Amino acid sequence: MADYHWPPAEKRSLIGKKISRLDGPWKASGRIKYSYDVNRPGMLYGKMAISPHAHAKVSAIDTSAAEKMPGVKAVQIMFPVGSEVRWAGQEIVAVAAETEDQASDAVRAVQIQYEVLPHWVMDSDPSQAGENVDKSGGNETKEGDPDAAFQSAAVTHEGHYGASVITHCCLESHGMVCEWQGDKLTAWASTQAVSIIGGQLATALTKNGIPTNASDVEVITPVMGGGFGSKFSADPWGLACAQLAKKSGRAVKMMLERDQELMEAGSRPSLHARVKVAADKDGTLTAWQSEAWGTSGPAGDSPAALPYVFRIPNKRITYTSVLTNTGPARAWRAPMHPQLCAVTMTALEDLAAKLEMDPVELFRKNLSISGARAKEYAEELDKASELMDWKKKWHPRGDKTPGSIKRGVGVSLHTWGGRGHNSNCQCKVNPDGTVEVSLGSQDLGTGTRTVIAIVAAETFGLPLSGVQVNIGDSKYPQSGPSGGSTTVGGVSSSTRRAATNALNELLAKVAPSLGVNADQLEATGGRIQVAGDPSKSIEWKQACAKLAGTPITAMGQTSPDLMSSGVGGVQMAEVSVDVETGVVKVEKMVAVQDCGLVIDIKTAESQVFGALIMGATYALYEEKIMDQQTGLHLNPNMEFYKLAGIHDVGELVVHMMTGPGYDDRGVIGLGEPPVISPGAALSNAVANAIGVRVPEIPMTPDRVLQALGKA
């Protein structure tokens, strides 16, 4: 039985080191082609006519004028007469033309008539939403005896908390380039699911009168410009792209315009809650009650599992989905966790303030009900406190120093699963010594390509340059979509197994020439050698020459022994708030994060730095603002849909928990967890600074002033 286990720390030459991402040079020199950059011979440009109404029935479509416009080669109705539009931005008709401007002209010439229906786009108060609520998913859940626990509690706190709807705002918008050769379709798609969306396209095309086999669709995504959970589907515009390409007999590029990207290509559900929480005098949490609501767009959503992390013994929770005529929600990095965290950790911090207790102490006091990661939390609270200099910086609520700039610190903690997805890896060792590692996976900018190379090179005892990684193409063995922090566990374990299987075949070929059994051999430093006796060895290339012209091809599949699930994580934030303008400035953020065995410390740290910045963005700046009068998204652009710039980021400190107790858990995903806590940590820091809670994130200046009673 082959030994697949990760090498012990002292034997790792690449795993756990700081290694630069392999595709970095291609990206930073502007040479690598994203889907948006693919230019095919004779390619047309696709654009779409979208609904200006949030709720309407399509009553008539006339494309005759559009068809006659200069440069137009194909028109496709996407959303036929009689269909019900449920958000402004719904695509109705797609056109393909010789230039982008001609396609835009043609879109303007499409005549669409609507029967306008009443709309509802607000989620701030379900009691005003009338019929537009769905309580079916979230009937009351009760545990223990909350009434008795609240009655006997030493301290009770009640408050309102929430997180607004935000969007994904991928810099490379959604879309693809489609090109047919006979019945075979090639799709250069900006996707998180290379191995999945070809099948989706084939099914949709077949249903729409273009019979297509999944095996005849190749999806290509060498790199992609951001997904964050919103790019798992071929999407209606992908289908339209393939249809237009079929009709015109030309390649077609169809990428969403920026406004479409923000209106309909993904949003994060809101969560608002009225919370009541109780504790004993020493801070032991005894009861939780929450009435929560939020919107995921036109469809309802599952109930919010409050409270977050802490399993408070007595609780009563309800959840109401507000149904809104807004672009539907898609998974957003760590689905629901940032919102649940922003409601829970803030309420607990308010409770700590009422107890005049350091919130770190309150969290520590309740680690026994924090689930499986209690040990990690304890260590991470210590480490984060040290890196933030928490004891020195924390003060009772409200910075009492004179002047309009108030400083404060906040803390939060979080958890995530991150078990590896199903992944298949093919490892090929060629007689000339070259190695190819192929998986139908994709690199979203997380470092997947680099992680695969590290694992393969480590296994073969080769330098990174000794392995070639092939990903981003559906022709390679199926590997799962990249979401939920499942990729690193999946691809690293399948690659480890495939590479070990290939190596063992090679060792068997080489063993006779070294006069030993294969199980006495190891691959290290570019050689195959007798374990413990480097004098008996053979160079990698010479070893591969013994394959007599036939390459080794070995497979490996995700396996549970190399990976695990469940991480903790603690974050602290320090802010200064101008109480005259309401502007919050991030001074410092600290992230202490575990994720089992880290394959590449460098890209792992980058993930966490990025999560802190993305988190500060949703905590302070970004919000999808809807207008009830018109039913329109008011800021579907990047001037008013605010992302943090380089000026807005203070000092960021990232510490990865590694070593004994962490490494031996195997590989666990990292993409989601560090983006969960920033909202709560920053909200708590603002409360600590100004003495009152800003209930909703983002904490824009108007909301800060409102909380201060100045607006």
Place this chain on the structure above:
Amino acid sequence: MPKREDPKETAPPVEKSKNGLDRRDFVKLVGGTVTAAGLFSAGTLVPQSAEAQENPARGKVIGPGAVPITLKINGAPHKLTVEPRVTLLTALRNHLDLTGAKEVCDRATCGSCTVHMNGHAVYSCTVLAIDAAMSGADIRTIESLAPEGQVHPLSAAFVANDGQQCGFCTPGFVMAAKAYLDTNPHPTYEQARAALGGNLCRCGTYMGVRRAMVTAGGGTKFPADEGEE
């Protein structure tokens, strides 16, 4: 010409493009109906350039149909035929397959389309190709930094400091950084921040970007990555 926000330390005087229009004038003109009517009649653009003597289009009504123009890009003239409404970004990406500059916000907010015109960083999504052609601007794209297959030291600094994740904003950051480093090769962190204030990243790579710019500018040799050959 839409000038990017330059850091205070080196803010150059606001230049008029050679046809005598900068963006502020343009906005004023479009806003003020009387003057605008003189410049734009029936969707046609009358070039006002006195300097562009060599351009055969001078003095003629151009558009709205496609017209031949010559863009000076990365040191070489490129002849193409575009409608006057085509932006420099579209000309680069769709007509010349120079796709290092990215289209993201399409309205001079995010900086992903940054290229150099006469040494200054500009948002190419908000420059008309015909304007860039008639002014005879020296246009440099990220592809000019190093021959294909090679990596410019500044790009290498982005790699070494991991100043990129998905990488879609990265060419814009590199070009913004390059324009600034050409004027001030040894920036402080604060200056680096100011120079890159016109670019946005969604993945959150600002820490690495800033380190990359400062270390590249300082001519620092990067210590070999731990464990990397």
